[in-house]
Amino acid sequence: MNVLWVLAHPDPRSLTASLAADGRRMLTELGHEVRVRDLHAMRWNPVVDAADFDHDPARRLFVGSAAKDAVRRGTLAPEIRAEQEHLRWADTVVLHFPLWWHGMPAILKGWVDRVFVNGFAFGVTDPETGASLRYGDGGLAGRRALVVTGVGARGAAFGPRGIHGDLDEVLFPVQHGLFWYTGMAPLRPFVVPAADRTTAGDYAEIRDRLRTRLAALPTEEPVPFRRQDGGDYDDDLVLRPGVAPGRTGIPAHLR
């Protein structure tokens, strides 16, 4: 496999960075190619602005259409095109970050904001039908994607009735709204609970648990979200009445 491992932690001595280094080593030993994007080390700029698109500052900026134009004209900023090349190269994408405020740290959120633009990751149409390819299809179709994250809370508080919300639902924006939307098949997230209270003695167990998941990366069954064009959604992109009848909310989007 070609694995793109995107890492977002400010300290190279962190648990996050240590696990990433170990994961890279293990995947390499298994014969995979690994590229690491260490966003802090790269001093990645996470802020979208007109310069991303070589957009005339005298004209109002509509981000979506400016991005699509820039993709077509090949005028996206060079550092964005470089990241897109890494995504094209990859067949597996790992986003590795501490969960801050129930989402990605800003440096990673802005890697997504700037790189996964209209006309590249989405806003791509089927050449035959003209339909917009999304949710199970899209600009990044054929890839698998994995969240590796550490959370402050202990397990039960992120469970189905835990106060922080079920972690699978809290991560729905990433798993479904980002990965699946752009065509990538999301794997179950790898989670380190109580990450800021782990000790040196806990490390081997966490590392081994991650190694087990990484060994299964090529074969693991992805989360079974419904395909946009698989017949479950109507023309307004609402679940048809006969699909998961009477159910609402995030779990209804699982097959």
Add this chain to the structure above:
Amino acid sequence: MNVLWVLAHPDPRSLTASLAADGRRMLTELGHEVRVRDLHAMRWNPVVDAADFDHDPARRLFVGSAAKDAVRRGTLAPEIRAEQEHLRWADTVVLHFPLWWHGMPAILKGWVDRVFVNGFAFGVTDPETGASLRYGDGGLAGRRALVVTGVGARGAAFGPRGIHGDLDEVLFPVQHGLFWYTGMAPLRPFVVPAADRTTAGDYAEIRDRLRTRLAALPTEEPVPFRRQDGGDYDDDLVLRPGVAPGRTGIPAHLR
């Protein structure tokens, strides 16, 4: 009221910026004080690093404890302390942004990451019981908070059975995980659907709809999330069996 209006859009001619300007004007006319934090205009740096905390770079950085130490010692970076002063001053906080990848643009996510730190917005204990104050109580208790956002999709696709997920659930990380967690009472989000396809002719309707919401800011009933210390959660922060029996997921956290 003292309203802190935090704005995240790269173009001052955007729908987002126009609505913010109108909202500010209207609230001022109603006799409220309004401070606007226009994050792009401020060139806000959204990336957490050791310099935020005056942290010795020779020592490993644990973000949570480094932040708490810096709050106690008064050594948080001056631009962070300035934003915290605005939050202390406010009794109402508006976060105004286009919804990107089902969340805040990175510049705003990083305003939250850097400003809402341990020892300020959370990690605050009850001086009598020593309990950690969260979810309905916390460092920002007594304030109200409103999301104003524009989304690309039309209404039904963000409804209870829409493919993008129920917008109330997609915004749970902000409404519950950020606002409620730090003690702020979340109001229902104000949403502009199909925001990038609005025309000049749509503007007056959207503006007026927002004005109606803003006029009701001081009196509107907040979203009725359950308090952490209100008796509904057990010591592991899991809903007690008799509360919303048999229900799981995000709606179970509503009274």
